[in-house]
Amino acid sequence: xxxxxKLKEIGFTGCCRAAGESKKADNNKIDIVDTKHQxxxxxxxxxxxxxxxxxxxxxxxxxxxxPFCMAWKKxxxxxxxxxxxxxxxxxxxxxxxxxxTL
Numbered sequence: 001x002x003x004x005x006k007l008k009e010i011g012f013t014g015c016c017r018a019a020g021e022s023k024k025a026d027n028n029k030i031d032i033v034d035t036k037h038q039x040x041x042x043x044x045x046x047x048x049x050x051x052x053x054x055x056x057x058x059x060x061x062x063x064x065x066x067p068f069c070m071a072w073k074k075x076x077x078x079x080x081x082x083x084x085x086x087x088x089x090x091x092x093x094x095x096x097x098x099x100x101t102l
Contacts, residue, residue: 003045003071004032012039029061042066047073054088067093
C-alpha cells in the first residue's frame with residue numbers, strides 16, 4: 001500500500017492494488033493498476049528478506065506494453081524496521097529519467 005499511496009501523492013490518483021481491482025492483472029504479476037490509465041509502467045511489489053528474481057517475474061508478465069518495474073521492500077529481521085525500499089527498473093527507463101534532469 002505504501003507504493004500506491006506515494007503514487008497517489010504525486011498525482012497518479014487512479015492507482016490501486018490489483019488484487020482488489022483486476023484479478024487478471026494480479027495473476028499477470030502486476031500489483032498496481034491505474035484506473036485512469038496514466039501510469040507509464042507495470043509495477044510488481046515484493047516484501048521479502050532476499051532480493052526477488054526480477055527477470056523471472058518480469059518474464060512471467062505477458063503485458064509487454066509498459067516497462068516492468070519491481071518495488072522491493074527488504075523485510076525486517078527480528079523486530080527491527082525495514083532498511084527500506086528500492087525499485088528495479090529497465091536500463092532504458094533509468095537513462096530516460098536522468099536525461100530529463102539535464
